[in-house]
Amino acid sequence: MAAAAPTRRDADRTRSWWGWGYTDAQPDDAECAALGALLPGTLSRPLPVPRVADLSMGRPAVTPPTSLTHLVTADPVERAAHAQGKAYRDIARALRGRPARLPDLVAHPHCDQDVADLLHWAGEHQVAVIPFGGGSSVVGGVEYRGDAHRAVLSLDTTRMDRVLEIDHTSRSARIQAGALGPALEDQLRPHGLTLRHFPQSFEFSTLGGWLATRAGGHYATGRTHIDDFVQSLTVITPAGTGTSWRLPASGAGPSPDRLFLGSEGTLGVITEAWMRLQQRPRHKSSAAVAFADFGRALDAVRDIAQSDLAPANCRLLDPGEALLAGASRDGSSILVLGFESATAPTDAHLEAARDLARAHGGTTPPHDAPGTPKPPDAPGAPSPRNASTTAVDAWRSTFLRMPYLRDGLARMGAVVETFETATTWDRLPALVDAVRTEIGHAAQKATGHQATINCRLTHVYPDGAAPYFTVAVAGRPGDEVAVWDDIKAVAADVLHRHRATITHHHAVGRDHRPAYDLQRPNPFALALQATKDALDPHHILNPGVLID
Incomplete structure (x- = not known):
C-alpha cells in the first residue's frame, strides 16, 4: 500500500548553518550571557553569530556535466551548511571563522538513479563524496579532511524522503533514507503505525543517517538501536546496487544488512530500507x-x-x-x-x-x-x-x-x-x-x-x-x-x-578513528579494507571514515 507524500514541517523556519536546529530557537545574547555567568571564567560578552558572507569561499574546483547540473548547486549557504556536523568542535570552529573545508558542490538527488549517476561521475573525476542526511553528526562524520581528492561533493539525501509502501500484514514499510524523523512519523501516523525511533537529534536527522551510524533511539532497554528495526536495505555503491531480501530473520551466512549498518557512508549510500513498525502506544x-x-x-x-x-x-x-x-x-x-x-x-x-x-x-x-x-x-x-x-x-x-x-x-x-x-x-x-x-x-x-x-x-x-x-x-x-x-x-x-567502547551510538566518524583502530580486531580491519577496495575502488566515499 502506498503512503501519502510527506508534509513539510516548519517550512518557514531557517536552519542554522553553524549551530544546532533553527535560528529562531538559538539563545539570544542575553541568554548566552546568563548561561556564561553560571560557568566561571567565560567571556564577558558572547561571540557574534557567524555569517556565511564572512567565510573565505573559493570557486568550485570541478564543474558537473549538463546531465547533472539540475541536481547540483554551488550556493554559498548550501556549501557552508554542508561543511561539517554539529559537534562542539564544529560549533567552536564556525564561531571563530574556521569551519571545516567547504564542499565544492552540494547535490540533492531525487531517486536511486540520481545517486548512481553522481557516484559514477565522481569516481571518474576524483571527487570525494560525503553522504549527508540531516547533518547532525557529532564525530566529524560529514566533513572532508585532507587533500587527496580533486574536489568534494556533499550528497544530501533529504529530497528522497517518502514512505513508499506499507505492508500492513507484515507491519513494515519501505522508506526512502532521506526522510527526516518528523516527516517519517507524519506519514506513518494516519495508518496508526510508528517506527518509534526517537534519538535526541530526531528533528534534524534522517533514517539513512540512523542506519549508517547504528543510532540509538527511544528505547532504553531491548530494542535500543535502529538495527533492531531493519528488515531490508537498498545500498548504492560505485560497484553496483544491492537490495537484501525482506525476511523476519535469516541464518544464511553473514548478514548483508549488517555490512552496511554502521558503515557511515564509506562503503555505499543507503537509499531505501524496509523497516519493522509498531502500533502506536495507547x-x-x-x-x-x-x-x-x-x-x-x-x-x-x-x-x-x-x-x-x-x-x-x-x-x-x-x-x-x-x-x-x-x-x-x-x-x-x-x-x-x-x-x-x-x-x-x-x-x-x-x-x-x-x-x-x-x-x-x-x-x-x-x-x-x-x-x-x-x-x-x-x-x-x-x-x-x-x-x-x-x-x-x-x-x-x-x-x-x-x-x-x-x-x-x-x-x-x-x-x-x-x-x-x-x-x-x-x-x-x-x-x-x-x-x-x-x-x-x-x-x-x-x-x-x-x-x-x-x-x-x-x-x-x-x-x-x-x-x-x-x-x-x-x-x-x-x-x-x-x-x-x-x-x-x-x-x-x-x-x-577500562575496556569500554569508544562509542555506543554516536558513531566513529573521523574524531573516533584512533580509538576505533585500537578497539577492532586486526583480521576484521583487513576484511573491512578489502570490502572498501571492492565496493569503492576509487576511494571516493567518505574518505577517512572507519578505514584509510
Whole structure:
C-alpha cells in the first residue's frame, strides 16, 4: 500500500548553518550571557553569530556535466551548511571563522538513479563524496579532511524522503533514507503505525543517517538501536546496487544488512530500507525515583535491566545532571522510568520497577522541579499548555533544549561537549570514577578552571549500561577546539583502559578513528579494507571514515 507524500514541517523556519536546529530557537545574547555567568571564567560578552558572507569561499574546483547540473548547486549557504556536523568542535570552529573545508558542490538527488549517476561521475573525476542526511553528526562524520581528492561533493539525501509502501500484514514499510524523523512519523501516523525511533537529534536527522551510524533511539532497554528495526536495505555503491531480501530473520551466512549498518557512508549510500513498525502506544506511565547515593542507584538500575520488565525509559541522572535538567535540587540522583504499550495498561510494570528501585533506597522526589510542559509522543513536537511539571517532565524538556544551550555556552567561550560509551556492569563504577577524576584533572590543566562533569545512563542492558558524560569548562579564548581535543584524548584513553567502547551510538566518524583502530580486531580491519577496495575502488566515499 502506498503512503501519502510527506508534509513539510516548519517550512518557514531557517536552519542554522553553524549551530544546532533553527535560528529562531538559538539563545539570544542575553541568554548566552546568563548561561556564561553560571560557568566561571567565560567571556564577558558572547561571540557574534557567524555569517556565511564572512567565510573565505573559493570557486568550485570541478564543474558537473549538463546531465547533472539540475541536481547540483554551488550556493554559498548550501556549501557552508554542508561543511561539517554539529559537534562542539564544529560549533567552536564556525564561531571563530574556521569551519571545516567547504564542499565544492552540494547535490540533492531525487531517486536511486540520481545517486548512481553522481557516484559514477565522481569516481571518474576524483571527487570525494560525503553522504549527508540531516547533518547532525557529532564525530566529524560529514566533513572532508585532507587533500587527496580533486574536489568534494556533499550528497544530501533529504529530497528522497517518502514512505513508499506499507505492508500492513507484515507491519513494515519501505522508506526512502532521506526522510527526516518528523516527516517519517507524519506519514506513518494516519495508518496508526510508528517506527518509534526517537534519538535526541530526531528533528534534524534522517533514517539513512540512523542506519549508517547504528543510532540509538527511544528505547532504553531491548530494542535500543535502529538495527533492531531493519528488515531490508537498498545500498548504492560505485560497484553496483544491492537490495537484501525482506525476511523476519535469516541464518544464511553473514548478514548483508549488517555490512552496511554502521558503515557511515564509506562503503555505499543507503537509499531505501524496509523497516519493522509498531502500533502506536495507547498506554503509558512514567515516574521518577530519587537516590541519595549514586552507587545504590546503579545497583537499582542493574536489577531493573536484569528483570523481565523491559521499560521503554530507564535513564539515570547523577546529581549534576539532575540539577541541570531541573529534576532535582537536593543533590539526589534521579532515575526516570517509563513504560508503554499498544495493547495493555502499564501501571503494574511501572510499580514493579519502582519496587525494585525502593529496595535500593529509592524514594519519590519532591514535585517542585521547575520543568516546562511535557512534550507528547515525539521529540520536537509542540507541548500541551496544561501538562504537569514533574521531575520527568523537566528532564524531557531539558533533554530537547540542551543542544541549543550548548551553542549558547560556546558563544561565551566555554568548552561544552559530551561523549558516551558502554561497558559491563562489573566495570561501570570504576569507569565513572576514572572519567570524573582524570577528565577533571585534564580540564584543569588545559584551562586553569574547574570543570563540571556530569553522567547519565542512556541505555541499559542485562550485562551492562551506556553512560553518557557531559563536560563543561571555561576555555582558552581562541583556542577552545584545542582544549576539547586535549580533553577528548584523555577520555579516549580512559575508555580504552577500562575496556569500554569508544562509542555506543554516536558513531566513529573521523574524531573516533584512533580509538576505533585500537578497539577492532586486526583480521576484521583487513576484511573491512578489502570490502572498501571492492565496493569503492576509487576511494571516493567518505574518505577517512572507519578505514584509510
